[in-house]
């Protein structure tokens with residue numbers, strides 16, 4: 001037993017309840033202060049000193065609860081007989097964590113309910129403990145399939161798919177449109193399912209600094225990918241030294257599309273216009289070193305520019321990292337001068353709808369209006385990249401979103417504004433680079449998908465200009 005400040009005795013937390021407490025704290029911080037679960041969770045796990053098994057449980061509970069929020073809230077509404085906005089926010093988070101355990105894990109129901117009640121008491125919400133107990137007990141009385149069927153009552157079409165796969169409806173509609181543009185709208189169900197599965201951890205062996213075989217088995221599609229040997233990747237010495245990095249294979253292909261689309265001439269100048277936190281910049285820098293090219297990285301947010309410098313510190317002569325608005329390129333002097341760069345990566349700020357697997361809360365936080373707000377910035381950065389490009393050079397316009405307004409439409413509008421701009425057949429380029437067959441519909445752009453390629457949903461369009 002431990003003493004509280006008031007001298008009352010309360011049970012010492014068990015190891016399992018510590019996992020739940022960590023999960024609760026992260027879920028509450030996501031709601032209260034817009035925390036990012038993927039950043040906060042490792043900090044909380046380290047503070048709590050949980051062992052590997054308890055850390056895995058806390059991670060599953062945090063990610064699973066946050067991903068399933070929309071669906072779990074509907075179950076709670078039905079069981080509690082009131083809308084979730086009429087339930088105290090802290091108590092609602094306890095219920096969400098409990099519902100996830102009851103409906104989506106093999107945790108014994110009595111343990112899930114008892115731990116939820118204990119958590120309610122630990123939060124000082126004694127008066128709500130009976131409510132939590134009652135709601136969760138009534139949910140525990142019916143199998144998960146019946147509850148999930150109840151949530152679908154009266155729903156049809158995309159609204160039904162949205163509830164079934166715990167995605168906001170506008171995102172389902174955006175995915176339908178993007179798959180439809182490839183005549184693959186029938187894959188929507190598969191895509192939404194894939195979005196709810198934890199992604200495999202993939203690593204990149206930076207060319208010239210490490211070989212994939214030094215770490216483990218080769219990856220699925222990228223020639224520089226390695227499958228994580230399991231456990232915490234940072235315990236791999238080559239990862240700790242920065243020569244091997246955690247990076248989705250889709251991101252690797254996006255960087256390689258730019259660097260390997262054509263042979264590199266010694267002395268080429270390359271630019272990574274929006275480089276933070278530096279994952280692709282590190283791969284570009286390794287490729288530049290091998291080809292005797294020179295890379296400049298730029299990032300608007302100073303803290304993120306710091307992360308880029310850190311990512312590049314593995315090189316003996318790290319590339320220059322500039323801080324500032326990328327839209328200034330192509331209109332200044334020196335590093336910002338017009339026509340200066342032979343290859344430019346524009347990994348544009350975007351909604352990130354293609355990486356929902358990694359950021360469990362993101363789908364509920366993003367708004368339809370974010371898409372329209374980002375469009376002028378994406379176009380402004382693309383205009384700057386075009387201005388900074390040497391005649392006949394290459395741009396890779398990349399987003400980790402498949403939303404057509406951020407991908408195809410942005411490129412189409414740029415082609416209208418810049419008569420000398422041309423698309424490059426990007427599927428043809430990537431087919432040459434990939435180590436296994438990439439199932440890609442005809443171009444000119446590449447849209448990767450979690451369900452089809454096992455990568456984040458990266459969009460890649462190579463562009464060039466006419467040599468005058």
Ligand SMILES: C[S@@+](CC[C@H](N)C(=O)[O-])C[C@H]1O[C@@H](n2cnc3c(N)ncnc32)[C@H](O)[C@@H]1O
Nearest residue numbers: 274275276277278279280300325326347348349
């Ligand atoms: C998609 S992320 C880039 C990811 C990066 N390429 C990587 O692989 O690690 C987009 C970046 O653009 C930055 N950004 C946003 N607005 C910008 C601007 N006007 N100029 C330059 N960078 C900008 C963001 O801070 C963010 O770091």
